[in-house]
Amino acid sequence: MSPVTEFLRPLVLFGPSGSGKSTLVGKLLAEFPDKFGFSVSHTTRSPRAGEEDGKAYHFVTREKFLSLVAEGAFIEHAEFSKNLYGTTFQAVRHVADTGRRCILDIDSQGVRNIKKTDLNPTYIFISPPSVAALRQRLLGRGTETEDSIETRLKASVTELQYAREPGVIDLVVVNDDVERAYGLFKKIALGETTEGDLMPELDS
Numbered sequence: 229m230s231p232v233t234e235f236l237r238p239l240v241l242f243g244p245s246g247s248g249k250s251t252l253v254g255k256l257l258a259e260f261p262d263k264f265g266f267s268v269s270h271t272t273r274s275p276r277a278g279e280e281d282g283k284a285y286h287f288v289t290r291e292k293f294l295s296l297v298a299e300g301a302f303i304e305h306a307e308f309s310k311n312l313y314g315t316t317f318q319a320v321r322h323v324a325d326t327g328r329r330c331i332l333d334i335d336s337q338g339v340r341n342i343k344k345t346d347l348n349p350t351y352i353f354i355s356p357p358s359v360a361a362l363r364q365r366l367l368g369r370g371t372e373t374e375d376s377i378e379t380r381l382k383a384s385v386t387e388l389q390y391a392r393e394p395g396v397i398d399l400v401v402v403n404d405d406v407e408r409a410y411g412l413f414k415k416i417a418l419g420e421t422t423e424g425d426l427m428p429e430l431d432s
């Protein structure tokens with residue numbers, strides 16, 4: 229693979245809610261706005277004022293969305309407040325066509341779906357240093373109820389078990405100190421050869 233083709237392989241980030249995926253991606257996009265990008269999602273919700281079709285979202289009818297689901301066009305899709313949202317394989321490929329590396333923040337089911345395709349991304353697991361730190365960060369973010377934190381912590385066990393299966397991930401980044409974690413994440417994202425962190429035990 230040429231260095232350019234190698235760089236344009238999508239970058240899949242997964243890891244428990246609160247492990248710091250958005251934080252790390254936010255820093256990367258701020259530092260390198262022209263090198264990386266997100267895919268444009270499909271949605272059945274109506275456009276808000278100023279939202280252009282194909283930019284914020286691909287706005288489609290429910291009927292069209294469901295036909296795309298039937299064709300297997302989506303990496304992942306979900307329903308929120310009666311509207312469907314999803315990421316198509318095509319939208320991810322399109323980012324590479326514009327010369328940027330596509331970043332995908334998805335859960336383990338999305339990873340399983342991508343593994344059935346020829347998209348050939350690099351899989352990075354963003355791990356918290358401990359479950360206690362994860363709980364603390366979810367609390368500190370102030371976006372979750374106590375119930376939602378417990379649900380997210382339970383779901384994190386599934387994500388971790390899957391990440392530990394042989395061959396699932398390429399590299400681990402432990403988000404302990406954010407600047408250290410970002411330094412490693414940046415190297416991987418830019419396609420530099422580097423070793424990842426060791427997967428922490430995370431049993432307590």
Ligand SMILES: Nc1ncnc2c1ncn2[C@@H]1O[C@H](COP(=O)(O)OP(=O)(O)OP(=O)(O)O)[C@@H](O)[C@H]1O
Nearest residue numbers: 244245246247248249250251365369403404405406
């Ligand atoms: N290394 C770090 N040390 C301390 N706090 C951190 C660190 N990294 C991120 N945080 C904080 O932890 C919280 C969770 O981080 P973030 O929202 O990036 O997680 P996420 O993995 O994107 O979660 P979700 O999957 O729910 O979107 C945020 O409030 C963030 O500011």
